[in-house]
Amino acid sequence: MPKEIAAKPYLSYIQPKAMRRIITTFCILFTTLCQASAQTAPSPATFLQYPLGSHFTPHFKVVEYFKEVARNVNTVKLETYGQTYEGRPLIMAIVASPENLARLEEVRQQNLGLVAGANPANQPVIVWLSYNVHGNEAVSTEAAMKTLYALISERTDLLKNTIVIIDPCLNPDGRERYVNFYNAIHSKVPDATPYAREHYEPWPGGRSNHYYFDLNRDWAWQTQTESRQRVLQYNRWMPQVHVDFHEQGVDAPYYFAPAAEPLHDAVTAWQREFQVQIGKHNATYFDAKGWLYFTKEQFDLFYPSYGDTYPTYNGSIGMTYEQGGSGRAGLAIATRQGDTLTLLDRIEHHYTTGLATVEVSAANAAKLVNEFAGYFAAARSKPSGDYKTYVIKAAGNQEKLLSLAETLRKNELIVGFATGNSSSNGFNYFTSKTENFNIEKGDLVISAFQPRSNMVRVLFEPVSRLTDSVTYDITAWALPYAYGLPAYALKQRTEPATSPAPEKAAVADAGTDNAYAYLAPWNSTKDLKFLVALLNRNIKVRYSEKPFTIADKTYPAGTLVITKAGNAGLDVIPALAAKMEISLIKVPTGFVDKGADFGSDKIRFIRKPKVAVMAGDGVSSLGMGEIWHFFEQQIGYPVTVLNTASLYGVNWKELDVLILPDGHYAALNDKVMSERLKDWVSGGGKLIAVEDAVSQLAQGEWGFKLKKEEEDKDKKDGNKKDPYVPLRSYGNRERESVTQFIPGAIYKVHMDNTHPLAFGYPEYYYTLKQSDKLVEFIESDGWNVGVLKKDDYITGFVGAQTKLKLKDGLLFGVKEMGSGELVLLTDNPLFRSFWENGKLLFGNAVFMVGQ
Numbered sequence: 001m002p003k004e005i006a007a008k009p010y011l012s013y014i015q016p017k018a019m020r021r022i023i024t025t026f027c028i029l030f031t032t033l034c035q036a037s038a039q040t041a042p043s044p045a046t047f048l049q050y051p052l053g054s055h056f057t058p059h060f061k062v063v064e065y066f067k068e069v070a071r072n073v074n075t076v077k078l079e080t081y082g083q084t085y086e087g088r089p090l091i092m093a094i095v096a097s098p099e100n101l102a103r104l105e106e107v108r109q110q111n112l113g114l115v116a117g118a119n120p121a122n123q124p125v126i127v128w129l130s131y132n133v134h135g136n137e138a139v140s141t142e143a144a145m146k147t148l149y150a151l152i153s154e155r156t157d158l159l160k161n162t163i164v165i166i167d168p169c170l171n172p173d174g175r176e177r178y179v180n181f182y183n184a185i186h187s188k189v190p191d192a193t194p195y196a197r198e199h200y201e202p203w204p205g206g207r208s209n210h211y212y213f214d215l216n217r218d219w220a221w222q223t224q225t226e227s228r229q230r231v232l233q234y235n236r237w238m239p240q241v242h243v244d245f246h247e248q249g250v251d252a253p254y255y256f257a258p259a260a261e262p263l264h265d266a267v268t269a270w271q272r273e274f275q276v277q278i279g280k281h282n283a284t285y286f287d288a289k290g291w292l293y294f295t296k297e298q299f300d301l302f303y304p305s306y307g308d309t310y311p312t313y314n315g316s317i318g319m320t321y322e323q324g325g326s327g328r329a330g331l332a333i334a335t336r337q338g339d340t341l342t343l344l345d346r347i348e349h350h351y352t353t354g355l356a357t358v359e360v361s362a363a364n365a366a367k368l369v370n371e372f373a374g375y376f377a378a379a380r381s382k383p384s385g386d387y388k389t390y391v392i393k394a395a396g397n398q399e400k401l402l403s404l405a406e407t408l409r410k411n412e413l414i415v416g417f418a419t420g421n422s423s424s425n426g427f428n429y430f431t432s433k434t435e436n437f438n439i440e441k442g443d444l445v446i447s448a449f450q451p452r453s454n455m456v457r458v459l460f461e462p463v464s465r466l467t468d469s470v471t472y473d474i475t476a477w478a479l480p481y482a483y484g485l486p487a488y489a490l491k492q493r494t495e496p497a498t499s500p501a502p503e504k505a506a507v508a509d510a511g512t513d514n515a516y517a518y519l520a521p522w523n524s525t526k527d528l529k530f531l532v533a534l535l536n537r538n539i540k541v542r543y544s545e546k547p548f549t550i551a552d553k554t555y556p557a558g559t560l561v562i563t564k565a566g567n568a569g570l571d572v573i574p575a576l577a578a579k580m581e582i583s584l585i586k587v588p589t590g591f592v593d594k595g596a597d598f599g600s601d602k603i604r605f606i607r608k609p610k611v612a613v614m615a616g617d618g619v620s621s622l623g624m625g626e627i628w629h630f631f632e633q634q635i636g637y638p639v640t641v642l643n644t645a646s647l648y649g650v651n652w653k654e655l656d657v658l659i660l661p662d663g664h665y666a667a668l669n670d671k672v673m674s675e676r677l678k679d680w681v682s683g684g685g686k687l688i689a690v691e692d693a694v695s696q697l698a699q700g701e702w703g704f705k706l707k708k709e710e711e712d713k714d715k716k717d718g719n720k721k722d723p724y725v726p727l728r729s730y731g732n733r734e735r736e737s738v739t740q741f742i743p744g745a746i747y748k749v750h751m752d753n754t755h756p757l758a759f760g761y762p763e764y765y766y767t768l769k770q771s772d773k774l775v776e777f778i779e780s781d782g783w784n785v786g787v788l789k790k791d792d793y794i795t796g797f798v799g800a801q802t803k804l805k806l807k808d809g810l811l812f813g814v815k816e817m818g819s820g821e822l823v824l825l826t827d828n829p830l831f832r833s834f835w836e837n838g839k840l841l842f843g844n845a846v847f848m849v850g851q
Helices: 003-007 016-038 044-048 059-072 098-102 104-116 139-152 172-185 225-237 269-289 343-363 365-381 398-410 453-460 479-483 525-536 572-579 621-635 644-649 671-682 692-699 730-740 800-805 836-848
Strands: 076-083 089-095 125-131 162-167 241-248 260-263 317-324 332-334 340-342 389-392 416-418 422-428 433-439 444-447 487-490 517-520 541-544 548-550 553-555 560-563 585-587 603-606 611-615 640-643 657-660 686-690 745-751 764-769 782-788 793-795 809-817 820-825
Touching (some): 044 059, 044 139, 059 139, 076 225, 089 139, 089 225, 098 104, 104 225, 125 139, 125 225, 139 162, 139 343, 162 343, 225 398, 241 343, 269 343, 269 365, 340 343, 365 453, 398 444, 398 479, 453 479, 479 764, 479 836, 525 560, 525 621, 525 836, 611 621, 621 836, 640 644, 671 686, 671 809, 686 692, 692 820, 745 809, 764 836, 820 836
Parallel strands (some): 125 162, 125 241, 241 317, 611 657, 686 820
Antiparallel strands (some): 089 162, 389 444, 389 487, 416 444, 422 433, 422 487, 517 585, 541 560, 541 603, 548 553, 745 764, 745 782, 745 793, 782 809
């Protein structure tokens, strides 16, 4: 080789065009290598330093893993969208191709445009995966980490036309309750023995959130902080597909869509069809692995506040996936089939269905987006269902009407308040008849001709048609009954002139000059909050036991009376009332035109009570949590939580009110403790019993009894009983069992509103009945305040035999015992905290009865 040639660089022999190609290739290769280096995120096992399935991961480590992934890849954006009652972060990971992630806000806005009628062209499909809404169904969050890693590593192909949103833990507080329990006590080698300690959580278990609410029943109502923050994000994104991951009994095979009947009529043919398609795709993986599964059974699409129904009624393909295990399974448990179910197994099953769902959604992205757009187009122009307009009246209770409107707006429903009067015709919820009525200024008007008309329909239709009577939850929830507001459902489209908000009633500056007393209304939760605010400031408050008239205005029983006498400074009261939007009336005298003067014993002093509620073994955690939440979060009044085991150590002289939530109390079966309770009540205490606590007291000597079944009519009439009645079909056993079933139906209750327990109510109340329990009418030393008579059924499924029992009995009453009272609440007026009309009833039980 010549010296001069040998000395030349090798690249100098390459032609310029070829040179450019090499440089370009090199740059591309270098960039790719750099990106690959920058885009490397650790697997869950690498980051956690243990393989998934060997431990339950604490929530903070889950959050740190998601943060680590988001820091290291350009396909994940992590958002913290809120926090729990206990201060833990609520996070969501948005997983998308780099191109879509770069224009994420544009994609989100375009997707929301589909709801309003925009063109769906070139819009990626959005799949939302929700994990661990029940805290002790803890496999979900472990599976979420594995699913996230798969989407950023070997399955990035799924992100070409799909955006995946992962919420790894909807209920961090409940999850931590379970994980802390299990990690602290499980054996070094997991004990698969089903009756081992590690398979039994202590009360209250990890299923619920901080206040022991089931967050999977709270999507529409949004009574809990986790639900409000999550649904706000959900409605900002509006996915086309949503999966809610759960666990069920240890021995159950895996469940995935399609859902069981009953499916609400509002579920479209396309939604049903694609559920089947997803189910078949999931089945291909399970078939290949030989894993057992079932579909079309048990888990229906009816009650509107689940993690599958709420998305479904908002245009999505909403689904529940259920893995066997739940809080019983731990790291390993022996099943009845003789197998050992491990946490690793459970993770693998949820991981498989999660990815399979993303796969089938990605393969049908254009179809899903088009059908989604079509869903809302039909909703806007041709809403389903018989009724096209709903009109709800305040009936003197604007606070309840505004509260209802706020609940609807949190669900992105369009509502308005009538600005004038007009005549119309519609179904009256309270009389169950179609009749003429007037739409009046200030009435709440909701048209079905809006994007989310199916949600409107589901929340308001007076009667929902059940295609199957075997259902998973309550079957009636129409909001006019839940709020106790007169309402009409109209078959015609009626859109009177409306405004977004009603004209606020002026809250007059009551001032303090010449104020002998202030009068405040008593017919809503807001009024209850005002009373509590006064008591918390040690302001003395009274109430009128009977109606009275002063200055030509009549005030009903229950009206609050705050007198100058006994209250050193009244200056704070007008300002407090104005802040809380209470219409305060100032009166210059205690002399009334009709009724009792303010110094009469008919004007009863409200003592500031020391209140306690029972918790612990035997107590329904859900029932207790509703009461705890009511005091702490809704009315702001202190309540002492007593453990059932500490009941024996109570200083009864310090306690004014004791609440027994739904449950069964061992202490009530203890004769000494039972007698001590009776002595306390007779000495001036107030015992409030709810649901099954009423049933247990009825078995003791508390002066009342449960209503017994009526004697068989055939026996009564001397007729011979049909000998073939016991010959039932085994194959029809589920259908026959529902004759005694009442999953949740609405009944009209006749109220004695002259009694303090019913102050603030008209002569009726609508209750959500979930049992056949009634109390016999109290004949002496007590008051039958809320009763069922004949034909008081309104709506919802009730088995034939149960329906026969539910008549002529007591639901709400007061049994007088010496100087104290036993308050009986056979139905729960605080049910899931969305039964708004029951809250004042419970407030009456605590603050009004026995004063």
